[in-house]
Amino acid sequence: xxxxxxxxxxxxxxxxxxxxxxxxxxxxxxxxxxxxxxxxxxxxxxxxxxxxxxxxxxxxxxxxxxxxxxxxxxxxxxxxxxxxxxxxxxxxxxxxxxxxxxxxxxxxxxxxxxxxxxxxxxxxxxxxxxxxxxxxxxxxxxxxxxxxxxxxxxxxxxxxxxxxxxxxxxxxxxxxxxxxxxxxxxxxxxxxxxxxxxxxxxxxxxxxxxxxxxxxxxxxxxxxxxxxxxxxxxxxxxxxxxxxxxxxxxxxxxxxxxxxxxxxxxxxxxxxxxxxxxxxxxxxxxxxxxxxxxxxxxxxxxxxxxxxxxxxxxxxxxxxxxxxxxxxxxxxxxxxxxxxxxxxxxxxxx
Amino acid sequence: xxxxxxxxxxxxxxxxxxxxxxxxxxxxxxxxxxxxxxxxxxxxxxxxxxxxxxxxxxxxxxxxxxxxxxxxxxxxxxxxxxxxxxxxxxxxxxxxxxxxxxxxxxxxxxxxxxxxxxxxxxxxxxxxxxxxxxxxxxxxxxxxxxxxxxxxxxxxxxxxxxxxxxxxxxxxxxxxxxxxxxxxxxxxxxxxxxxxxxxxxxxxxxxxxxxxxxxxxxxxxxxxxxxxxxxxxxxxxxxxxxxxxxxxxxxxxxxxxxxxxxxxxxxxxxxxxxxxxxxxxxxxxxxxxxxxxxxxxxxxxxxxxxxxxxxxxxxxxxxxxxxxxxxxxxxxxxxxxxxxxxxxxxxxxx
Numbered sequence: 001x002x003x004x005x006x007x008x009x010x011x012x013x014x015x016x017x018x019x020x021x022x023x024x025x026x027x028x029x030x031x032x033x034x035x036x037x038x039x040x041x042x043x044x045x046x047x048x049x050x051x052x053x054x055x056x057x058x059x060x061x062x063x064x065x066x067x068x069x070x071x072x073x074x075x076x077x078x079x080x081x082x083x084x085x086x087x088x089x090x091x092x093x094x095x096x097x098x099x100x101x102x103x104x105x106x107x108x109x110x111x112x113x114x115x116x117x118x119x120x121x122x123x124x125x126x127x128x129x130x131x132x133x134x135x136x137x138x139x140x141x142x143x144x145x146x147x148x149x150x151x152x153x154x155x156x157x158x159x160x161x162x163x164x165x166x167x168x169x170x171x172x173x174x175x176x177x178x179x180x181x182x183x184x185x186x187x188x189x190x191x192x193x194x195x196x197x198x199x200x201x202x203x204x205x206x207x208x209x210x211x212x213x214x215x216x217x218x219x220x221x222x223x224x225x226x227x228x229x230x231x232x233x234x235x236x237x238x239x240x241x242x243x244x245x246x247x248x249x250x251x252x253x254x255x256x257x258x259x260x261x262x263x264x265x266x267x268x269x270x271x272x273x274x275x276x277x278x279x280x281x282x283x284x285x286x287x288x289x290x291x292x293x294x295x296x297x298x299x300x301x302x303x304x305x306x307x308x309x310x311x312x313x314x315x316x317x318x319x320x321x322x323x324x325x326x327x328x329x330x331x332x333x334x335x336x337x338x339x340x341x342x343x344x345x346x347x348x349x350x
Numbered sequence: 351x352x353x354x355x356x357x358x359x360x361x362x363x364x365x366x367x368x369x370x371x372x373x374x375x376x377x378x379x380x381x382x383x384x385x386x387x388x389x390x391x392x393x394x395x396x397x398x399x400x401x402x403x404x405x406x407x408x409x410x411x412x413x414x415x416x417x418x419x420x421x422x423x424x425x426x427x428x429x430x431x432x433x434x435x436x437x438x439x440x441x442x443x444x445x446x447x448x449x450x451x452x453x454x455x456x457x458x459x460x461x462x463x464x465x466x467x468x469x470x471x472x473x474x475x476x477x478x479x480x481x482x483x484x485x486x487x488x489x490x491x492x493x494x495x496x497x498x499x500x501x502x503x504x505x506x507x508x509x510x511x512x513x514x515x516x517x518x519x520x521x522x523x524x525x526x527x528x529x530x531x532x533x534x535x536x537x538x539x540x541x542x543x544x545x546x547x548x549x550x551x552x553x554x555x556x557x558x559x560x561x562x563x564x565x566x567x568x569x570x571x572x573x574x575x576x577x578x579x580x581x582x583x584x585x586x587x588x589x590x591x592x593x594x595x596x597x598x599x600x601x602x603x604x605x606x607x608x609x610x611x612x613x614x615x616x617x618x619x620x621x622x623x624x625x626x627x628x629x630x631x632x633x634x635x636x637x638x639x640x641x642x643x644x645x646x647x648x649x650x651x652x653x654x655x656x657x658x659x660x661x662x663x664x665x666x667x668x669x670x671x672x673x674x675x676x677x678x679x680x681x682x683x684x685x686x687x688x689x690x691x692x693x694x695x696x697x698x699x700x
Contacts, residue, residue, distance in 0.1 A: 171570055171573065171574050172573035172586055173568070173569070173570040174570070179561065180561050180565055183561065184558075187538075208533050208534075208537060211526070211533065212562075215523070215530055218523075219523070220523040223523040224521050224522060224655075236525070240526070299570050301571065302574060
């Protein structure tokens, strides 16, 4: 374990922890007493048919989901729905390399797959809340990977699905990009094969990782139009240091690597021997696919290719110059579009 | 100086060296006995009006220009034109950190700007060949930066200009991407502040640099469609190792950094106090702007924004899924398009 005050109730709460017991993983390891951190908004109705699940993206926690997507009058309205945001394994709040006691923590933390997260979440939702139906599963990026996995794995339980800025099967290009992020961290001599004394030993690796996120995460237009200045940063350097570095440098390197490994290998076609068409054909949820128009990770064309394989699905690109990181919510107009699509989806009878 | 057999007549020749004397640089340093390596194709006519200049891109030499762009019946036809390919300073054949004797070599090699290259090339062309007119300047990427610089700096000399996959003023986003490439190399402990004993001391940094080129250099479609397999590689790993690593890992780290610094700061508006419109307004050359349709470095929109500022210019995007690295010539159809546009441009009376 490594002390890290970033992963705290003060910064990310309030959230609850639920111990789902030992989680046996697809890759063969086991997380003992796997804890899922989650936050809920709104009230579950008597029919238990107003529950919405929101899994988290890479580096994200329940807090940013709350800030960006949830609110009165929004698509995810706690006055109408019971919204459960579940932190993915490895994100620092749920069971993660940094908060797991030796010998199972740090670099010994086992390999986790998207499917493991979804099985763990299923256990939480059924055991803790007695849910048998989800009005909607919605998530961005790795949250989209989990959304697709939910819709394919539990087709009768998921009534609606909204994968935003993500794919059901990761692309070769995105796998490669993520590998460069991994390399940025692991190449830091202070990383010490994952057994650093403190995250600050890996500072330079974390900063390189953050800068590479800046390159692929936004878009050329975002920078060319000076959007980073409009967000209150005086220069490119100021933006890199006081936004990108500030955001990532406080995180735990092994936690990020746990998520990165999982992200690289997200693939619903593992259920069907590699047949993506067959896997997506299992989806019964009413689905709206929402890529970000300027996303360099998951360009609309890549999302569109999957959308074509989903029955009765809608393809609704979100127009924005914020690229993949429109997920951060800095483009209010992108949020308006997402809210509109979610509201319409939730109004659809299924 | 560092021995490096990659930069040799065997691999890149035949080329000639021309000593233009001391080159005083915009940033204040001096390259003593600056040597430009160049290769020529075809014959200069009596009127001396059939000369074409082709400057090189990042990591490129005269050899790849010859292989990709020059040939009988091509746009750049040595039967019709006298084609001079000049290796940019820092590329390993012309004066560069690795081939400059101590104390001026290695990390002591001075900062070079695109404008320095263009002044040096001007000296070569006027002194050595007595040229007062260029039928065309054409180049890709950093070659496009030099093409723009030529057209703005020597508007009466440059009759036609064809910047391919590059910009007149580098974008903020591309500056940032290039910085991550620089970081990949300089963060290698073996780099030793630029005073390594052998390029192989920086192997890991060079490999990270190569992988990052793979991410931004091609496109998602290039990978998603399996194009790398069509090029003869059995897997993504095989492609990364035997193409990307093989290509970059033999190069000199300081040479790459010299070019990267220059690339980041390419900007014709240095002539006009930062006014890009005024700078591009100086161009008298008949200009055809050719972005690559899937380029993640210089997306068509960024090139189009500059094209609008050039008098009577044509905007001719090259349709390809090979991204920026369509410059490598692996998409024959991209070459057909470039040839067509160059042929038409050269046929235009000016």
